Amino acid sequence: MSATTAPSPSDGAPRTSARSPADVVARAGLPAELGELVLAVTGKLRLWPRERIDVARELCAHLADGLAEGRTPAELATDFGTPKDTARLITRAKKRTRPWWYRSWVHFGNFCGVLLIVFVVFYTFAAIRYYVGKPIIRVDYLAQLNAPVLAVAPEDRAWPKYLQAYMKLPVVPIIDGKELLLTDVQPGTPEWTAAEKYIRDNASILADIRSASTLKTSGYVLTHTHGLDFTKRPGYRLSTGVTPAKTAFETGLDGSLLAIPLPTMPAYREMTRVLACDARLAARDGDAARAIDNIRAMLALSRHSVEPTTLLIGQLVGNAIFVRAAMSAEQLMIDAPSLLTSDQIAELSSMIARWRANPFKGDDTVDTTGERAMMLDILQRVYTDDGNGDGRLANANAARWLATLQAGEPSPTGNNIFIGAITSQVIAGRAATLKAYDDELAAVAQRSTLPLQQREAEEMRSDRFEGFATRIRYVFAATMLPALDRASRNLTLAAARREAVLVGLALERYRLARGTYPATLRELIPTYISSIPTDPWDGGELKYAAPKSPTDRPRLYSVGRDLKDDGGDEVEVRPAGAKPATADTPPAHPEPRDILFWGGKI
Amino acid sequence: MRIERELMRGAGPVAVLKLLSAGPKYGYELAETLTARTSGVLDMGQSTLYPMLYNLEAKGLIEAFWQDAPQADGGRERKYYRLTDAGNKQLAKDVKQWQAVADAMTGLGILPARFATAICPAPIGGAL
Numbered sequence: 001m002s003a004t005t006a007p008s009p010s011d012g013a014p015r016t017s018a019r020s021p022a023d024v025v026a027r028a029g030l031p032a033e034l035g036e037l038v039l040a041v042t043g044k045l046r047l048w049p050r051e052r053i054d055v056a057r058e059l060c061a062h063l064a065d066g067l068a069e070g071r072t073p074a075e076l077a078t079d080f081g082t083p084k085d086t087a088r089l090i091t092r093a094k095k096r097t098r099p100w101w102y103r104s105w106v107h108f109g110n111f112c113g114v115l116l117i118v119f120v121v122f123y124t125f126a127a128i129r130y131y132v133g134k135p136i137i138r139v140d141y142l143a144q145l146n147a148p149v150l151a152v153a154p155e156d157r158a159w160p161k162y163l164q165a166y167m168k169l170p171v172v173p174i175i176d177g178k179e180l181l182l183t184d185v186q187p188g189t190p191e192w193t194a195a196e197k198y199i200r201d202n203a204s205i206l207a208d209i210r211s212a213s214t215l216k217t218s219g220y221v222l223t224h225t226h227g228l229d230f231t232k233r234p235g236y237r238l239s240t241g242v243t244p245a246k247t248a249f250e251t252g253l254d255g256s257l258l259a260i261p262l263p264t265m266p267a268y269r270e271m272t273r274v275l276a277c278d279a280r281l282a283a284r285d286g287d288a289a290r291a292i293d294n295i296r297a298m299l300a301l302s303r304h305s306v307e308p309t310t311l312l313i314g315q316l317v318g319n320a321i322f323v324r325a326a327m328s329a330e331q332l333m334i335d336a337p338s339l340l341t342s343d344q345i346a347e348l349s350s351m352i353a354r355w356r357a358n359p360f361k362g363d364d365t366v367d368t369t370g371e372r373a374m375m376l377d378i379l380q381r382v383y384t385d386d387g388n389g390d391g392r393l394a395n396a397n398a399a400r401w402l403a404t405l406q407a408g409e410p411s412p413t414g415n416n417i418f419i420g421a422i423t424s425q426v427i428a429g430r431a432a433t434l435k436a437y438d439d440e441l442a443a444v445a446q447r448s449t450l451p452l453q454q455r456e457a458e459e460m461r462s463d464r465f466e467g468f469a470t471r472i473r474y475v476f477a478a479t480m481l482p483a484l485d486r487a488s489r490n491l492t493l494a495a496a497r498r499e500a501v502l503v504g505l506a507l508e509r510y511r512l513a514r515g516t517y518p519a520t521l522r523e524l525i526p527t528y529i530s531s532i533p534t535d536p537w538d539g540g541e542l543k544y545a546a547p548k549s550p551t552d553r554p555r556l557y558s559v560g561r562d563l564k565d566d567g568g569d570e571v572e573v574r575p576a577g578a579k580p581a582t583a584d585t586p587p588a589h590p591e592p593r594d595i596l597f598w599g600g601k602i
Numbered sequence: 603m604r605i606e607r608e609l610m611r612g613a614g615p616v617a618v619l620k621l622l623s624a625g626p627k628y629g630y631e632l633a634e635t636l637t638a639r640t641s642g643v644l645d646m647g648q649s650t651l652y653p654m655l656y657n658l659e660a661k662g663l664i665e666a667f668w669q670d671a672p673q674a675d676g677g678r679e680r681k682y683y684r685l686t687d688a689g690n691k692q693l694a695k696d697v698k699q700w701q702a703v704a705d706a707m708t709g710l711g712i713l714p715a716r717f718a719t720a721i722c723p724a725p726i727g728g729a730l
Binding site: 016054055057058059061062064065066068069079080081082085086089090092093094096097 | 628629630631633634647648649650652653654655656657659660661668675676678679680681
């Protein structure tokens with residue numbers, strides 16, 4: 001070994017211009033066998049090029065030192081070790097000298113690898129649970145909903161007769177490029193002339209509709225494939241707005257209650273418009289009986305739209321039909337103020353007084369029977385059943401259904417198998433989902449007893465499914481819950497309108513008897529009304545504005561959301577730059593200042 | 603006598619640190635010195651020596667630098683290793699540990715008494 005002094009370490013490492021281990025070996029001038037040995041080792045190194053060159057230099061230097069000490073190539077080769085083992089050991093050790101960022105990256109990669117393994121294990125477990133479990137459809141909710149309908153004798157069912165008349169009823173004509181809107185025509189216009197012709201040409205069909213409306217119940221039997229084809233109506237065109245109802249398979253909801261089409265709804269709406277128009281025509285014809293009969297038929301249609309399903313959509317359509325009937329009653333008083341006798345007005349009042357938004361319970365609450373049946377039906381189709389009311393999400397269709405429910409249209413490609421297995425572990429179980437759903441129904445029912453302004457504030461405060469994690473966990477409950485609070489408000493306002501219309505008709509009877517309208521509503525008590533109805537917004541009395549001139553009309557109104565009495569002024573206020581609603585600020589959508597129930601623009 | 607790999611794993615690094623405590627050395631020099639001063643007991647080939655050096659380097663106990671050898675040695679390039687401050691501290695710690703092991707082995711009668719430190723405890727099982 002050399003006896004010379006050790007070099008100073010401060011001189012820095014000499015650089016090399018070698019580009020590869022072979023370069024290094026060639027320059028080292030070692031005997032062939034030793035050079036091959038170095039190359040055999042460096043060839044097996046799984047290192048960066050720079051590192052391989054460094055190792056080659058060091059090994060060559062070592063061997064050169066050995067040769068300089070008088071050792072033979074064979075001795076040096078023996079001490080070398082096997083190339084494979086040497087390369088493996090050097091690779092492992094050399095990598096430990098790499099900079100911190102590399103090591104961090106390796107650690108991060110290892111961490112990701114571990115995470116991936118954990119994820120694969122988790123996913124395998126989740127997928128097995130998801131796909132092995134099978135839902136059991138135990139209850140036929142469709143049969144349950146149809147049972148009351150089927151209990152009614154066929155001759156007492158209105159729908160078959162409605163259908164017969166409806167299929168004969170031509171679609172409304174196009175006037176000046178626009179579809180004739182029978183409820184928006186004004187006398188003296190071409191539209192009115194067209195509407196009058198349409199009504200008179202189909203007078204017998206209207207009579208059939210009125211006749212059908214006298215029957216006890218709608219009698220429509222819910223089915224997935226009703227086979228009805230409204231395109232066969234005379235003059236049908238796509239713009240009619242009555243689209244053929246989709247079948248279950250089109251909606252992608254495979255046999256569930258959700259997939260049941262309701263062809264009655266558009267039919268009832270259209271028949272209502274026709275009856276409303278004929279009521280106006282009857283007033284002009286001086287035919288009080290026909291006018292009243294049309295309003296009665298509309299009230300019956302309102303009730304029939306709720307009956308088959310107790311679904312919320314039925315109540316909302318029924319509500320809209322009632323509002324039209326109420327407006328027709330007022331229109332009758334405007335068009336022909338002297339047509340009806342006081343007794344006839346009393347008869348009209350009696351019919352309107354009997355109307356209820358929820359005919360099953362005889363009140364104005366939202367009926368959730370049908371909605372809950374839909375929820376239970378969905379649950380039994382996407383969850384397993386452990387026999388104790390609980391189960392786990394286990395249906396390959398669940399993801400597709402969710403996508404369809406949330407998009408509001410069929411999503412056949414929404415069945416993401418990967419996501420289904422993962423989310424099934426996050427989504428709440430069957431019992432927890434149903435409980436969340438029922439809790440929200442109960443909360444809505446409780447809120448519906450509050451005055452509207454308090455109700456809205458309470459709705460904002462109590463978003464049960466607020467937050468992303470909660471919304472995912474209870475996705476079925478959140479998705480299946482209809483806008484119950486909004487529906488509840490609509491029904492409350494419809495009930496308020498009913499009471500206001502009764503007062504309005506009482507005002508007309510007062511006018512017929514006294515020749516003028518009263519100064520206050522108290523003058524109607526007790527002869528015409530028993531009490532002054534409640535304003536649904538502030539809980540006080542319904543507001544009255546007596547006519548200011550002989551041509552003016554009396555107004556009955558609510559103070560509306562702002563709780564300020566604007567004298568029945570209905571001017572809409574659209575808040576500019578309105579921010580999202582909070583518990584302390586009203587919702588950012590346009591509302592009239594006051595809500596006119598009687599005396600406004602029809 | 604070649605010693606077992608596990609013993610080499612413990613003895614080899616401290617031996618290298620000790621040699622480097624006397625000044626920087628290159629790889630071949632370290633290998634030859636270890637062989638000569640341990641009578642071949644710590645004889646290690648390149649497949650053992652260089653991975654050990656790289657491990658010590660990765661731990662920051664030694665550091666490497668290239669330097670041309672003196673002309674008398676042919677002026678070839680060599681990679682030298684020197685002890686760092688951390689290496690110094692580790693060496694001191696390792697020496698204490700080895701001394702403690704030697705004391706224990708002495709107490710068991712495995713090593714002769716001359717390997718014990720001045721504060722060697724009484725031999726286990728020996729006469730009081």
